[in-house]
Amino acid sequence: MTPVEAVVWDFDGTLASRPDMWCAAIAEAIHLCGGPPEVTAADFEETAYLHLPWHSPTLGHAFQSSSAEWWEGFLSRVQPLVAAVTGEAAMDVKRFGATVRSIILDPRRYSKIPGSTRAVDALHRRGVLQFVLSNHVPELAGIVSYLFPNRFEEVWTSGQLGVEKPRAEAFHHALDRIGRAPATVLMVGDDVRRDLEPAARLGMRTLHVEDMASTRRGDWL
Template sequence: MKGVLFDFSGTLFRVESTESWLRAGLAARGIRLAEGEVARLAGQLEEAGALPGGASPRRVPPELGELWQRRDESAALHRAAYLGLSRQVPLPEPDLHEVLYERHMAPEAWRPYPDALEVLERLRAAGVARGVVSNIGWDLRPVFRAHGLDAHVDTYTLSFEHEAQKPDARLFRVACAGLGLAPAELLMVGDDRRADGGAAALGCAVHFVDHLPVAERPGALRAVLAHLD
């Protein structure tokens, strides 16, 4: 193994809970609601799948079906898809949907898994190249910088910058080229069997982790280090 490609959401980082996300948006707008109302709205937003990186929609409205399938191919598609889901839930102010969308891109909305920095540091020390390949509609680099992980990442391959999303082999080819390595020299680490598993079609080894809350997954990434032996 000469290089490792990591997914972002659910692999190296986890987004805040839907309730925390909603509370941050309400605070930004100076809106106060009863605790029961906050919990009710958070539950509806979670069921709608309105928080990028959070729970998947329980049901995608038919009018958003095609958009949802292509949501990570551009920033505009991503915004439209998630605002479309969010607007299925009536909120106290109409512009709160936009506030919430902006909030999910803030570094403070994300937490790295406890072992993420350790694993990246040890791979770097061992001379193993490190890349991030993500289905996403916005620039996640500020999140890595804010949490001190950016120095340990050699290259980022983001779907919205290439108009292709995993499991499309085109995105993995760009990621491999970015590290200057052949697919057979790389390990892909992710939480999505379908999307991240697409790297196997190119010849990459693949390792999966579970998309769990940060406190419930303290050391799963350390298994990647076994590939150094």
């Protein structure tokens, strides 16, 4: 079997976890901005994620030129939802947006997944090139660097690329940057539709994060 020369990791649910990230961040920001204390993350579970760009992967970003524009575009769509839930249409939008952003970007709120962390360290010791490709905020590289210092060559996020997985453009970008044959590049993720199927269509090798423990280490590590 052709040896693995590079590994591309998904982030959320693969390298790190943060349950109810967006809903919890929105609720916490409401409290910090003086909104109703009875508001909880559960109030947004049915609708908040519909406002995230990667839930419409067929659409490119209209606000991809800077991280500030990404956040402005996202929060402009979330603010009406917040107003409907809290009844606080007059809430300071600028302060609320800055608060949500600071909560999401706090790397201390993410938990590394133990099995993946061990694999990342083992691959690093072997000198295998490692990258991150994620549907995430533009500033994900800072979070990854905090959690996994000096482990990844590059971090690519939909907030910068302007397209989300499973769009083929995201994977083409990764392969172009890596500069290796697809058959020598392994994609590791937790989502078959967004991570593994599109990678396989381009000839990349794939591994579901839940299968790492049961897969022979020689097959990929």
